[in-house]
Amino acid sequence: MTRPDRRELAGSWTIALLAATWLAGVLAIWVTPDGFPVASWWPAAGIATALVALSPLRRAPALGLGVGLASLAANLVAGRDLDVSSWFAAANGAEAVAAGVVLKRLRDRVPRLRSHEDFIRLVLAALTGGAVVAVGAAAAVRVTYGGPVLETAPLVLFSHAAAILVVAPLALARSRGTRQGTDAEAWVQCLLTLAVAGLVFGSEQSSALAFAPLPLLVWGALRFGVRTVAWELCAFALLNTALTDRGHGPFGQAYADGDLGPLQAAALTQGYLVCAVVLTLPLAIAVQQRHALLHRVSADEELFRRNFTESLVGMLLLRAEGDRLVVVELNDRATRTLGGDRDRLLGRPLDEVVTAVDAPTPAGAVVADLLARRRDAWSAPCSVPGRPGARLEVAVALLSGGADAVLSAQVLDVSAEHEARQRLETAEKLTSATLDTAACIILMTDTEGRIVRVNAATTEITGHDEKDLLGLPVWETPVAPSDTNDIEALFVWPNRSGQPVIRERDLVTKDGRRLRVVWNNNVVRDEHGHAAYAVMTGVDVTTERANAGLVTHLMQAEISTALVGVDTRGRITVFNSGAGHLLGVDPHEVVGQPFTVLLDPAELVERAGTDDPERAFAALARAVGAGRESSVRDWTWVSRGGRRRVVAMTTSVTHDAFGDQVGYLVVGRDVTEQRESQELLVAALEKERHAVERLQALDDAKNEFVSTVSHELRTPVTSIVGYTEMLQDGSLVDPVPDQLPLLDSIARNGQRLIALCNDLLALSGLDAGTTQWQRERVDLGGVLPAVEEAVRPLLGGRRLDVRWEAPPGPVLVTGDRAQLERVLLNLVGNAVKFTEDGGTVTCRLRREGTDALLEVVDTGIGIPREEQDGLFQKFFRSTTAQKRAIQGTGLGLSIVAAIVAAHGGRVGVESEHLAGTTFTVCLPLAA
Template sequence: MVGTHPGTQRWYVVPVAAIGVFVLAVLSIRLTPATTVAAWWPASGVTILALVTLRRGPQWSAMLALAGVAVAAANLTGGRGLDTAAGFGIAAVVEAAVVIAVLRSRTAPRPLSLARPTDLVRLLWGTAAGVGAGFVVAALTAFVTEGASLWDVAPYLLTHASGILLVAPLGFLDGLAPVAWRHRETALQWALTLGATAVVFAPSQPYRLSFALFPLLVWGALRVGVRSMAYQQLALAVLAASLLRIDVILLDRTEDLHEHLVLIQAFLIAAAVIVLPLAVVVDQRQELNRRISESEELFRRSFRESLTGMLMMRREPTTSGRTPLAILDLNATAAEILGGTKPELLGQDWAAMIATDDLSQVVAEMEIGLRSGWTEEVDLVDRRRRVQVALSVLSGGASDGVFVAQMVDVTATHEAALDLRTERDFSAAILSTTASLILVVGVDGLVVGMNRAAETATGFAETEVIGEPVWSSLVPPEEQQTVRSWFTTPTGVPSAHEGSLATRSGGRRQVVWSCSYLRDDRGTPTHAVLTGLDVTGERTTRQLVSHLLEAASATAIIGTDLDAVITVFNRGAEELLGITAAEVLGVATPARFLDDVELETRNASADRMEELLRRLADDADSYTDWTFLTRDGDRRIVALAVNRVRDSLGEQIGYLIVGRDVTELREQNELLESALRKEREVVENMRLLDQAKDDFISTVSHELRTPLTSIVGYTEMLQEGMGGEVAPEQDRLLDIVRRNAERLTTLVEDLLTLSRMEAGSFALERTTLDLREVVVTAQDSLRPLFESRDVAVEFDLPATSVLVTGDRLQLERVILNLVNNAVKFTEDGGAVTCRLTVEPGAEHARLVVSDTGIGIPEADLGQLFTRFFRSANAQERAIQGTGLGLSIVHRIVEAHGGTIAVESQTDVGTTFRVEMPLLGATAVAVRSDVAGA
């Protein structure tokens, strides 16, 4: 029954267990000394053992009923009355029902096992509850039927508890290791324990030295395993009970028998409660140590054999700003990435090998628990390699400082991405400027993109057709089925064809298309690139000429036999070459009108024309440009395709040459390339002109600042009376001069600031500062402005500091500019609010400046941060300003890693929102100067 899953036992277990309960109960009663209660009651343990292995429901009910009957019958055979026997049978049923209810309350249908301490704890609780419940019934029975006292029945608690605790665990041995009987230590422990038990509980033993057995039992719990100790506990109980009976028979001792009985049962219960849990804990610890060893070995193997570079490092103490990470161990992959051997790299500072300035702060944050890990793509300092790094703390905190890093060499991927980005940008520039129509279509026929020329020709915007089938909007109805078949059959899109292109207005354009496929690394087509030339005008003219001259064809069609002798020469060929069909049929080869020099260049000759045709036929899906010589000596560029001609049996009988004069098309392509080169030159000249303009503004601003400073200074001196007494009218005029000079000085300063920003020489002095104090300073500076206007200005600031990293003067400039603008563009009677807030858990502080002023037209919002830009309503109302302030504000905010946004409505008001990264925010990457913004 041991280790059996609940519900798998047969019904025969019930009667067998009931017989066992009856036999053990009879033996216990027969061997009971002259006392009210038996010396030991293993029948209770057998009942629980049977219930543990039986199915819940009818099997339990049957087992409980038969166990109660067996106990009652055993008591009848022992001489007790029917009422007493029935009461004890009921007590046995109550006891077993309570114990099994506790054991199976949560674990069914999982087998119980001493490998889980929770099952052992549940057994202890169930035993205490069940024995307590059974004792109540038994005590009442004994008192009513025999007049026994509680003291007479009290040993019931011990005998039944020991019976359950020593027998029931035999049903909990699922998953435990077998007993190593051949192991010397196991045999020795068993022999010493049973021998000591025989001595301690020997008849006539005057001293009760049961506590002397505990060292041997603890030894067993620590060394021989749970299964062995479960068997040993049962054997010890049987031996102790037997020796007690022998003691009574041989010495006829009854005077202290009750106390002796209590001592033995208490010892057995204590042994079970102490030894079994200890053995379970020891077994679990051994299993845990085994798993830890396996995990450690697995980790070490993974560390050594990993294809990812792995390092273990310890943080070294430092007095500088950088945090050294000394390498404790690394695998071969990491050594190869770092460019050294393992002995060379051990002890080296890994932090000095990677190019990043954030590592010291990252390590500090990880040690205090602000960051769980760090992942970054960085360059190696001494090697031209790019690596992906993942850093994490291996063991705990600032006291240990052990870190694990994983490195993956992504150099090839990084370079490929750069090359791809460069190629993509170059291709995008070409596509946007070329005059040819370009459509990019997936192999499923869905449009992926089209260039500006195609948008102009069709009237559709690229966003309108992307994701739509190419035949739905861009192809006339009569051609849609044909185009659709190109993407649903293996033939694909023809390499060259002419078709109609539908426009938004319902018209159509005639386009000559050439197609090439983009393929993946396995050669599978992924996209079709259609390059077209709009020949609508040309086709219209050609059709008119065709009708006038009754021309048959504009395509040269020439057929030959297998020896390359011309057999077909159509009207198009005659028109193209100026040669009649009669002159070449049956007597000439295509060498008649091909250039000998070009033939030699292409490894062909007039004598081996059939070889050339065979090579061209092998590449029949594409057109090749050849130079044709006309009768008059003109050179024409012809797009030529050669196909094999077969008879009805599939045998090749010749070649068919199809040519189209593309001389003008190629010349147009050359003109397009020339125009593209000239356009690039114009762009470069414009860039140089813009640079010269910036240099001029910077120079002029520098030259103006000194005389303006002098003007302001001397004007103030005159107003103070240093040149003599100043009349009121003179003072008013001097005040006008001073204000205008100060305005001009501000303009010069703004121009110089912008010039330094664009030249990359404008550096921020970064310090840790309180943004709230900066706002307060700006408020004090603007107070004269507030007092001179009838505008309600309110500052709403937090009660605590708002710490950021930045340049105090430049941040103050941002606040001054925004609040000054709000007051300037708000009419008297209006209101301006400056609010600084920090949301709980946020990484940014938010500064909001709002007003109820004239607002900004919606059309002007997109250009608001452009230098020299002033909104239309500001110009209409002649409000003074240079249009530089917001441009400078925008650059300063971005240089601090922040963002600025604006919302406005004409005649309602304007709101500016500035978000600045707080000190220590993990998501902020602050740039060092405005030029890098």
């Protein structure tokens, strides 16, 4: 069969194949022996399957219908009834579509018989088609004749499957493929195969000889390719089937002798054909694949060798020996590049042939990575030991892996390019260094005025990045030194070449500052004299212009500071208006005069030892010293009218731009009134010191008086309280009932006096620093129960909710336990005193970081915010407490503040009028 085009098969080839299907069906029925309910072999199935497989997938239903009609016509022409013919027509059409679609893999492409996967697909198509038609044929025989279904179905399955396996490969194996045998050998093999098949399937042959044709078919599979084997199998199938149907051969003889029924004999014959196909066709496919692979490998090898030998790039073949790569082959280009001695280079390690410049030559881990394919290639610039100054680009890659791994190396001589690149890089570095080290703005533009280069100083001075300026016309940038006409004139006018154009313009920086820049523009021309670039250099003179204006303004400004410039001989060169106002002279009158004429002559002689102007100024200059500036010293300057002014004067050395001394600068400030004020202030401070000393003495006397009085009062008051208690409990005589209230009042007021004395003594000790402190670790959690017990008498007859909150575990601080109890007792006592019945007092202890916090919170009368500044002063009492006549001395909080401060802590308060009060004591936790 010639190769049909998959898109043109719908034309003449489709009609031809349908006609072949009809003819094959007619002949298959005519040659079928009597007694066979169906044909023993149906080659029309293979032709119809090939027709569907070679056609577009969308035409499969139409082709199935065409195959069915051809099969119907074949059955009717061969003499079968219409009913049976219809059944077989439908079955054959469905078979062709099913088998063809399986071969196409549900894809719109032409199948080929090129691999074992294609052969398996062919077997699946044969089985699918055979199964479809077997079901239809069995149904036809059963319905029409009532024949044996179980005997008919296997015969139809084998006959159609064998036909597809034998005939379809003729269409699928469309190329001759690679063959090793000659045409003569092919004819000999083919004729010998048919001859042996004729003998084996001739008359009266036993089944023991059925294997004889198979080795000859294998011979053809090994030597002549798939297409030849397909034709031989087709001829072999025709001969085998025809002889068996005539009662010859091992299967036909058994049928003739009555050992096998017609269906069994036909089924065995077709099964034999299937075995022959399965044995030879895969072998032929494998041989064809091997030949194609060898051909491709040979072609690739030949191509590689030609490319290797004739390559314009130096190439080497390398073999891995340990962790080194050894040269096993190299082409002529590589030989010349590496030194010109092939015998010397072969067998040498690569790291001895070339030396990597910036990286080690492949060895160790690099070779292992290449062999394990963890790295695709290695490349680096290299030098050649035998060629000083040579530079190569070397790239190494793996060609084939395994035990005998082969690697390739490409060697490219880039010495000229490297030398040129070095020269270019040197020139570029020199240009860049020149541009970047220049402390001025430098812009380079092309002939169209577009910026092509910007130096680093441009960004530092203007704030505009290089990327913001490159490519823009220079006149459109914020740093434009010229307009469009100036740029055009710069390139066009020939007399401008070599003659810079100097202009002074304002420039706006990126952050909005305005700079004054002097621009120097010129053209760079190429070797032909044509303008190539424009170079625009800008010098920032903002500071110089500002300084010049500032100096002028400073000299003329109405300031009180005297600035006098003096040359090295002591002559006045600069005299500002402040000096003129100070002395009442015009600056022009004194310029050129000795500086010493401004000073009091007597004071000058006293300090300099001479009245000669030059020697006196030399003495003043020596006072400048190594610090290049003298210390401030008061001098008496004499004005034109004889008025004397005290001036605080310093003298400093002035230098020019090269660091050479050019003179001196005298700065003077009139301090006449200031010195007079200072004398008055000193006298006042002396009086203040005496007053402070007297106040301190009075304060010490007051503290001593308070301490003495407190001691003297506490002793008799204690006696009074003691005797009162004796009278109350009847130790001397039973009191009269009317006397008891009086005794209670005496005892209560005595206790108040004792408490007042104790507070005064405590404050006196704290102020004088005579209080003895205990330094121990104190658990504040253990202080709370003692304070709770001490406060309990204050709650008698009161309706207050007093709460005590402490964390689990100790809260340790370093300090005096008794004084800390006093702090807490004063705060809780105040809270109870200033909270009305029905209120709440909460004493809370907690940790916060490295501090212990004691909080006393009440819902009492509070403290007005404007009075809280004096809360911790002695004898302070809020207006709220005074209005409500709540008793107290105003000493408790001052004692609390002093004790907390002595423990390194702090106390705070939050309160509002009638909104309660919160006192917070913060003490550092013990280490």
